[in-house]
Amino acid sequence: LRRRFPEFDYCYYGDTANVPYGTKSPAQVVKLSRACAQALCAEQVDAVVVACNTASALALSAIREELGTIPVLGVLEPGVEASVQALAGAAGDSPVLVLATRATVKSGAYGRALRDRGVHEVWEQPCPLLVPLIEEDWNEHPVLTLTLDEYVRAARERWAVRGAVGDSGTAVALLGCTHYPWIYDAFVRALPGWNVVNSAEAVADAIARISPDLMARAQALGAGSRGKVLWLFSDPDAVPAFATKWIQAQSH
Amino acid sequence: LRRRFPEFDYCYYGDTANVPYGTKSPAQVVKLSRACAQALCAEQVDAVVVACNTASALALSAIREELGTIPVLGVLEPGVEASVQALAGAAGDSPVLVLATRATVKSGAYGRALRDRGVHEVWEQPCPLLVPLIEEDWNEHPVLTLTLDEYVRAARERWAVRGAVGDSGTAVALLGCTHYPWIYDAFVRALPGWNVVNSAEAVADAIARISPDLMARAQALGAGSRGKVLWLFSDPDAVPAFATKWIQAQSH
Numbered sequence: 121l122r123r124r125f126p127e128f129d130y131c132y133y134g135d136t137a138n139v140p141y142g143t144k145s146p147a148q149v150v151k152l153s154r155a156c157a158q159a160l161c162a163e164q165v166d167a168v169v170v171a172c173n174t175a176s177a178l179a180l181s182a183i184r185e186e187l188g189t190i191p192v193l194g195v196l197e198p199g200v201e202a203s204v205q206a207l208a209g210a211a212g213d214s215p216v217l218v219l220a221t222r223a224t225v226k227s228g229a230y231g232r233a234l235r236d237r238g239v240h241e242v243w244e245q246p247c248p249l250l251v252p253l254i255e256e257d258w259n260e261h262p263v264l265t266l267t268l269d270e271y272v273r274a275a276r277e278r279w280a281v282r283g284a285v286g287d288s289g290t291a292v293a294l295l296g297c298t299h300y301p302w303i304y305d306a307f308v309r310a311l312p313g314w315n316v317v318n319s320a321e322a323v324a325d326a327i328a329r330i331s332p333d334l335m336a337r338a339q340a341l342g343a344g345s346r347g348k349v350l351w352l353f354s355d356p357d358a359v360p361a362f363a364t365k366w367i368q369a370q371s372h
Numbered sequence: 373l374r375r376r377f378p379e380f381d382y383c384y385y386g387d388t389a390n391v392p393y394g395t396k397s398p399a400q401v402v403k404l405s406r407a408c409a410q411a412l413c414a415e416q417v418d419a420v421v422v423a424c425n426t427a428s429a430l431a432l433s434a435i436r437e438e439l440g441t442i443p444v445l446g447v448l449e450p451g452v453e454a455s456v457q458a459l460a461g462a463a464g465d466s467p468v469l470v471l472a473t474r475a476t477v478k479s480g481a482y483g484r485a486l487r488d489r490g491v492h493e494v495w496e497q498p499c500p501l502l503v504p505l506i507e508e509d510w511n512e513h514p515v516l517t518l519t520l521d522e523y524v525r526a527a528r529e530r531w532a533v534r535g536a537v538g539d540s541g542t543a544v545a546l547l548g549c550t551h552y553p554w555i556y557d558a559f560v561r562a563l564p565g566w567n568v569v570n571s572a573e574a575v576a577d578a579i580a581r582i583s584p585d586l587m588a589r590a591q592a593l594g595a596g597s598r599g600k601v602l603w604l605f606s607d608p609d610a611v612p613a614f615a616t617k618w619i620q621a622q623s624h
Contacts, residue, residue, distance in 0.1 A: 137400050138390070143507075145609030148389050249515075252504040255395075263501075263518050270515070357397030 121169070122349070124324040127338050129347040131163045134363075137355035140251050141174040142221025142297065149223060153179035157186035159352065167191045167331045169323060173199075173296050174221050177229035191331045195298060198326040199319030200233045203294045206315045207239065210290030215241035217275055217314070219307070220296030222246040230296055245275040247297070254299045257362035264303065268310045292317055373421065374601070376576040379590050381599040383415045386615075389607035392503050393426040394473025394549065401475060405431035409438035411604065419443045419583045421575060425451075425548050426473050429481035443583045447550060450578040451571030452485045455546045458567045459491065462542030467493035469527055469566070471559070472548030474498040482548055497527040499549070506551045509614035516555065520562045544569055 122130065135141075138152050153175045160168055168187055170176045175183070176194030184192045203216050216239050218230040225246040234242045250271075253264050293314045295301060301318045308316050328335050351367055353359055359367075374382060387393075390404050405427045412420055420442055422428045422435055428446030436444045455468050468491050470482040477498040486494045502523075505516050545566045547553060553570045560568050580587050603619055605611055611619075 137396065143610060144389065145607050148607050148610065248508055249501075249504055249510070252501055256500055258501070261522070263515055263522065266515050266518065270513070355397050355400050358395060358400065 121324050121327065125327075125338050127341040127343075127345045127347055128334075129350070131160065131165055131350045131352065133159055133163075134351070134353045134359065136353045136358040140221070141172060142223045142251055143248060144174075144223060146178045146223070146227065149174055149178045150182045153183050154186050156354075157183045159354070161187060161190075163350070163352075165190065167327065167334055168193070169327060170194045171298050171323075173298060174223045174227075177224045177227040193323065193327055193330055195319055195323055196229055196233060196296075198322035199294055199296060199317065200230065200237060201326070202317045202319055202322035203234065203292050204237045204239065206292045206317050207290065213241055214290045214292070215243050215279070217243045217245060217291070217293045217311075218296045219245050219247050219250075219271065219275075219293060219300065221251065222248045224296055230294070243275055243279050245271055245278075247271045250303070251297065251299050254302050255360045255362070257360070259303050259306070264306060265310070268303075268306055272310050291315065295319065373576050373579065377579075377590050379593040379595070379597045379599055380586075381602070383412065383417055383602045383604065385411055385415075386603070386605045386611065388605045388610040392473070393424060394475045394503055395500060396426075396475060398430045398475070398479065401426055401430045402434045405435050406438050408606075409435045411606070413439060413442075415602070415604075417442065419579065419586055420445070421579060422446045423550050423575075425550060426475045426479075429476045429479040445575065445579055445582055447571055447575055448481055448485060448548075450574035451546055451548060451569065452482065452489060453578070454569050454571055454574035455486065455544050456489045456491065458544045458569050459542065465493055466542045466544070467495050467531070469495045469497060469543065469545045469563075470548045471497050471499050471502075471523065471527075471545060471552065473503065474500045476548055482546070495527055495531050497523055497530075499523045499552075502555070503549065503551050506554050507612045507614070509612070511555050511558070516558060517562070520555075520558055524562050543567065547571065 133156055135152060135156050141149050141152065144152075157168070168183070168190055170180060170183055170192065173195055176196040180192065180194045207214055207216065216234055218225070220230065224230070225244045231242045231244055249267050253267060258264050291314050293307065293311050294317045295304070295307065300307065301320055304316065304318060349370065385408055387404060387408050393401050393404065396404075409420070420435070420439055422432060422444065425447055427435070428448040432444065432446045459466055459468065468486055470477070472482065476482070477496045483494045483496055501519050505519060510516050543566050545559065545563050546569045547556070547559065552559065553572055556568065556570060601622065
């Protein structure tokens, strides 16, 4: 978003007191998501991106209720849209493999949305250990590779598809968790021949569509100006070390 | 505890809405621990064991405040006691390696308690990925072995001790997290020649000491009777699958 619309001010709210969401029940995710929405209301934001697939899958309508007329965008629909585009022209039985937290997979939200868009083969694979590994910054560690391979193996085994699918270059793997783009290269290595879709770019497209007022204002601010980012955390003492490092690098 | 004192009724409260504690800040751990204590007050318990090292290290006095005259036992002191006993007779520079969550290590509570008891060499190693791995029931998976080896390697490297220590059979590794006894055998394999101390047995000894009334009542109830366990969870829909399986096995 910042690369596409650098002129805006951003407010990032990290619920570090309560992460991870992906292992919690739907009721708990809804309760925590409402509290996040209330915290953002107090900042008088013009639009909200729910930058968490678990909350997008389970709590989007609850968040919209809290935010009233403020436009709210989840990450689920843009990811589905990007996957459907990536599949365009492929054989009808080419699969979309959705890699996500357990809560997102359990919600079935990706499966429903993809089938509504005409995708027949949807494989949803929970990858619960990836979030802790990424938060530990073990992104280059053999443990990450081994864990990812285990999930890919489990997905292939579960759908009893070996060899044939994934070699044609039309099968799509959708990163259904906002942590996963941090290890994009590891997914590409673990899924040779697959088209690995990162929904972050699609989210930037979608925000332009849902909030034309905002885009008009971006044009008025003009090119070259650069907004600020306000970083808020529900538990400022529990921000992972690698995130603090990244935030500091962003501030320069 | 149930093996030692089967005649009692037990109430187990799992804060599944908020786990893991080990990656949270001290303020957040104190806040959540107070809420757990309040939930146990409502059950009119006779004594409380804080079966979490992070909460024992950071929130024991807060929990005692909430529980008034009800005796409260943390798992930290019994673990320290068991380690000191295991070290008895060893050379003065034999280390105790404390393996724990990041929050427990950061608190420095084990280091202080062990040094107070005359242990000179205390190594505290955070092992943040073990809790998620155990909750996923990857207890037999190569990823667990590799992760554990990485922590042992990091500890050895950090204290620049290789080869010499740990081969004498007097060095002690203290499992400073209540999840870790689930993978006791993996620790024994990862730490050949070390004496791996599990504080659970020491906790059972300690509860007898802090609450003589309770023990008198146990004798009055007599041998052979078997109490019940009430399982309570702050988020009943987020109990890990392996825990549910274990609880069901216990109920027979």
